[in-house]
Amino acid sequence: MLSPDLQDExxxxxxxxxxxxxxxxxxxxxxxAAGAAEAIDRRVDARLAQRAPEARQQPDNSHVAVPVFSLLFGVGGSIWLTAGAGADADSVFAMWLGIVLLNIVFGRMHHRSR
Structure with a gap:
């Protein structure tokens, strides 16, 4: 439904x-068109201002996903490499080294973006 202001315009x-x-x-x-765009911007800004307190209450935990999945991948990969594929310790070490390096890079990227 159109607002009374927009109907007047x-x-x-x-x-x-x-x-x-x-x-x-x-x-x-x-x-x-310029007036309508300004009216729309004002309404969007008002709605965003209403939602801003809600957004502050919910912490952003997305940075936890990479370490958690890395740990799961590392444990699963270690079990598969040793029990299923019959790989030696060097292969497991190389996999864990890659996981650690990935987490270091991700951690630095996440730290810079804050």
Whole structure:
């Protein structure tokens, strides 16, 4: 549903177009579009301001996913490499070294983005 302000702006633009004639139609439409965009921006800003306290209450724990999945992958990979694939200790060590390096890089990237 259109807000009363937007309805008023539409009426004003329509009446201005009728009075000024078709040669000013583009200017009237541009003015209306700018006003409508400002009204939409104000409404979006108001809604975002209402939601901002909710967003602050919920901590961002997305940085926990990489270490947790790395640990699960490392344990599962170690079991598979030793029991299933019959790999030696060097293969397991190389896998864990890669996991540790990945976590170090991710940690530094996450630290820089804060």
């Amino acid at each position: 539409i009426s004003v633009a329509y009446e201005a177009r009728k009075e000024l004639g078709p040669e000013y139609e583009r200017a009237v439409l541009d003015s209306f």
